[in-house]
Amino acid sequence: MFEFLFKGLIRDKSRSLLPVIVVSLGVSLSVFFVGYIEGMMGDMVDQNARFGTGHMKVMTREYVKNIAQKPLDLSILDAGDVIDDLKQKYPEVDWVKRFNFGGILDVPDENGQTKTQGIAGGMAFDMTSNNSDLKRLNIADNIVEGRMPKGPFEMLLGQGLAKRMNVKIGDQITYFGSTMDGSMSFQNFTYVGAVQFGLSVMDDKTFLIDIKDAEQILDMEDAVQEIYGYLPNDIYDDQEIEEIKNSYNQSFANDEDEYAPQMLALRDQNGLSTMLDMVNTMSSAFTFFFIIAMSIVLWNTGLLGGLRRYTEFGIRIAIGESKRDIYKSLLLESVIVGAVGSVFGTILGLILTFYLQEVGIDMSDTLGNSNVLFSNVIRAKVVPTQFWIGFFPGVMATFLGALLSGRGIFKRQTSELFNELGV
Amino acid sequence: MSTQKNETNENHIDMNTNNIIEIQNVTKRFPVGETEFTALSNINLKIEKGEFTGLIGPSGSGKTTLLNLIGALDIPSEGEILISGKNVAVKSDAKSALLRNEHIGFIFQSYNLLPVYSIFENVEFPLLLQKKSKAERKEAVMQALEWVGLSDIANKKPSQISGGQAQRVAIARSIVKKPDIVLADEPTANLDSTNAYKIMDILKKLNEELGITFMFSSHDSKVIEYLRRVITLEDGKVKNDETK
Numbered sequence: 001m002f003e004f005l006f007k008g009l010i011r012d013k014s015r016s017l018l019p020v021i022v023v024s025l026g027v028s029l030s031v032f033f034v035g036y037i038e039g040m041m042g043d044m045v046d047q048n049a050r051f052g053t054g055h056m057k058v059m060t061r062e063y064v065k066n067i068a069q070k071p072l073d074l075s076i077l078d079a080g081d082v083i084d085d086l087k088q089k090y091p092e093v094d095w096v097k098r099f100n101f102g103g104i105l106d107v108p109d110e111n112g113q114t115k116t117q118g119i120a121g122g123m124a125f126d127m128t129s130n131n132s133d134l135k136r137l138n139i140a141d142n143i144v145e146g147r148m149p150k151g152p153f154e155m156l157l158g159q160g161l162a163k164r165m166n167v168k169i170g171d172q173i174t175y176f177g178s179t180m181d182g183s184m185s186f187q188n189f190t191y192v193g194a195v196q197f198g199l200s201v202m203d204d205k206t207f208l209i210d211i212k213d214a215e216q217i218l219d220m221e222d223a224v225q226e227i228y229g230y231l232p233n234d235i236y237d238d239q240e241i242e243e244i245k246n247s248y249n250q251s252f253a254n255d256e257d258e259y260a261p262q263m264l265a266l267r268d269q270n271g272l273s274t275m276l277d278m279v280n281t282m283s284s285a286f287t288f289f290f291i292i293a294m295s296i297v298l299w300n301t302g303l304l305g306g307l308r309r310y311t312e313f314g315i316r317i318a319i320g321e322s323k324r325d326i327y328k329s330l331l332l333e334s335v336i337v338g339a340v341g342s343v344f345g346t347i348l349g350l351i352l353t354f355y356l357q358e359v360g361i362d363m364s365d366t367l368g369n370s371n372v373l374f375s376n377v378i379r380a381k382v383v384p385t386q387f388w389i390g391f392f393p394g395v396m397a398t399f400l401g402a403l404l405s406g407r408g409i410f411k412r413q414t415s416e417l418f419n420e421l422g423v
Numbered sequence: 424m425s426t427q428k429n430e431t432n433e434n435h436i437d438m439n440t441n442n443i444i445e446i447q448n449v450t451k452r453f454p455v456g457e458t459e460f461t462a463l464s465n466i467n468l469k470i471e472k473g474e475f476t477g478l479i480g481p482s483g484s485g486k487t488t489l490l491n492l493i494g495a496l497d498i499p500s501e502g503e504i505l506i507s508g509k510n511v512a513v514k515s516d517a518k519s520a521l522l523r524n525e526h527i528g529f530i531f532q533s534y535n536l537l538p539v540y541s542i543f544e545n546v547e548f549p550l551l552l553q554k555k556s557k558a559e560r561k562e563a564v565m566q567a568l569e570w571v572g573l574s575d576i577a578n579k580k581p582s583q584i585s586g587g588q589a590q591r592v593a594i595a596r597s598i599v600k601k602p603d604i605v606l607a608d609e610p611t612a613n614l615d616s617t618n619a620y621k622i623m624d625i626l627k628k629l630n631e632e633l634g635i636t637f638m639f640s641s642h643d644s645k646v647i648e649y650l651r652r653v654i655t656l657e658d659g660k661v662k663n664d665e666t667k
């Protein structure tokens with residue numbers, strides 16, 4: 001009997017091919033959507049992690065309270081000890097020092113008079129040694145003029161800032177600012193290169209120096225403003241980060257010191273938590289909406305197919321099949337169609353996602369700039385979820401469609417099915 | 424377990440009863456908008472095993488309605504229909520399906536073959552419902568096709584054969600399970616006279632050789648020639664009942 005139904009299903013293209021195509025398309029869209037969201041979220045997480053938040057970040061408690069101001073005077077004082085402790089507790093995590101501070105940059109002319117001047121934000125990380133942060137931030141590949149700093153007191157400028165300051169490679173730039181404890185500080189730097197971040201806020205306002213220079217001009221030799229932590233291979237893992245954060249903060253639970261270290265996870269910063277949760281909710285809402293929409297489409301195709309098939313049902317009833325068995329066979333058919341469509345759709349969706357993961361769609365031509373730190377390439381990411389998620393809309397929608405359209409068999413009087421036979 | 428047994432008993436037709444079909448005070452009304460339309464009123468008929476009987480009468484006189492009631496495709500508004508002494512009206516969907524599956528064959532005016540299946544598969548279908556083995560099915564299908572003279576086209580599709588051939592396939596399908604009763608609703612209406620006579624010859628032979636009870640509905644004189652008993656319906660009532 002199953003063989004008989006299956007033969008019919010295969011031979012009647014409007015019952016098999018058409019719904020399989022509809023399901024495949026719908027499923028591939030849902031599967032791709034998941035990959036796209038993951039990719040987008042991944043990019044967002046990645047960029048934040050690299051420049052602003054780390055996967056997690058350690059500061060003093062007082063600093064955390066005023067985190068928006070990035071107050072230097074509330075920095076961690078015994079940086080070496082704190083980092084050693086972190087490295088011992090979580091050896092798999094890469095712990096790095098970072099500074100973000102403000103100041104005035106002044107470019108003098110040949111007579112030592114100010115030629116140009118501007119307020120800028122400095123960012124410092126370990127640049128000279130061939131370390132992980134250097135690779136992570138990948139500044140070297142985004143230098144549009146000059147080179148990376150090699151010796152002490154060399155400075156990189158954001159592309160826009162360099163233009164505004166009207167500097168040439170080799171020019172002197174004087175930094176004016178204040179040290180950690182508030183005294184006046186100034187230092188001459190050599191301008192060695194310009195960086196394109198691809199984000200105008202950063203291009204127009206940021207200068208980069210090595211961490212040792214920063215420690216010196218801010219008078220923070222064994223202090224650090226923020227310690228960033230990255231999971232192995234920089235792969236973001238919400239749960240693991242949360243665990244590390246909780247265990248670390250727990251270890252200071254009994255410490256009353258307001259300058260004791262405190263760890264924040266990526267999602268605790270920049271409102272990322274809301275963002276990430278929103279994306280997750282959106283993603284589930286989309287999948288749910290998709291099931292409904294596809295059910296309606298398939299219900300309608302099912303309904304049309306059903307009407308056309310009332311002749312067949314009538315004959316089968318006359319020959320001695322019960323309405324219930326016919327209904328069951330319809331549902332079985334729908335599950336087969338749904339499963340086959342889901343398999344094809346999942347494969348298609350994964351291929352699409354994989355393409356966008358490996359190749360991406362480069363938007364930089366449209367946006368007018370190439371070679372930037374902040375990605376202009378739309379990327380997706382293949383995640384395990386994609387292997388099964390499509391079966392929900394795929395099988396559920398076809399099943400629901402058949403469930404609804406097949407009810408007509410019962411609603412109609414048997415003799416009415418026959419009158420439609422033109423008996 | 425005992426329910427199971429009852430079911431089988433109930434669907435077993437007692438061949439000792441001579442009246443294979445008994446129609447007792449049957450009235451059938453259809454809802455038409457707010458009111459009702461009486462398609463059959465107070466019909467009383469007895470059909471004996473082995474009869475070759477036809478319901479004749481103008482279009483709309485209630486022939487199809489009565490055949491549907493006998494085949495348990497519909498239930499009477501009043502009265503009872505007994506097949507071998509058992510009331511079919513009270514049967515559930517599943518049980519009336521089983522009754523049809525085991526005891527009743529249908530032939531329609533429009534042959535109603537399933538288009539995606541081959542001739543062989545169309546005839547085989549009732550046996551699949553009976554869960555017969557592959558070997559049994561093959562033998563029975565080929566025999567049925569032989570009765571109607573179509574063993575050579577078993578692998579063709581319904582779209583590849585003529586109307587006369589299609590109706591013969593439908594006959595093979597209706598008799599492949601060796602039913603007790605075949606209900607044939609205007610079986611010749613779509614056929615030319617050569618094919619109509621051919622069909623009636625086949626049906627008569629099946630009636631004589633296999634002892635199948637035939638109940639026709641028709642207003643075709645070619646069919647009426649063959650009938651041994653002619654029941655005339657008019658406006659849902661039996662107007663005349665004549666055995667030749």
Ligand SMILES: Nc1ncnc2c1ncn2[C@@H]1O[C@H](COP(=O)(O)OP(=O)(O)O)[C@@H](O)[C@H]1O
Pocket residue numbers: 415416419453454455460461462480481482483484485486487488489
């Ligand atoms: N399902 C139905 N609903 C309403 N009226 C019906 C229905 N089936 C049949 N009828 C009516 O009952 C009468 C008898 O129909 P039918 O048995 O098909 O006649 P015949 O087969 O003799 O031409 C007709 O007037 C027909 O319109």
Ligand SMILES: [Mg+2]
Pocket residue numbers: 423486487488608640
């Ligand atoms: Mg009729």
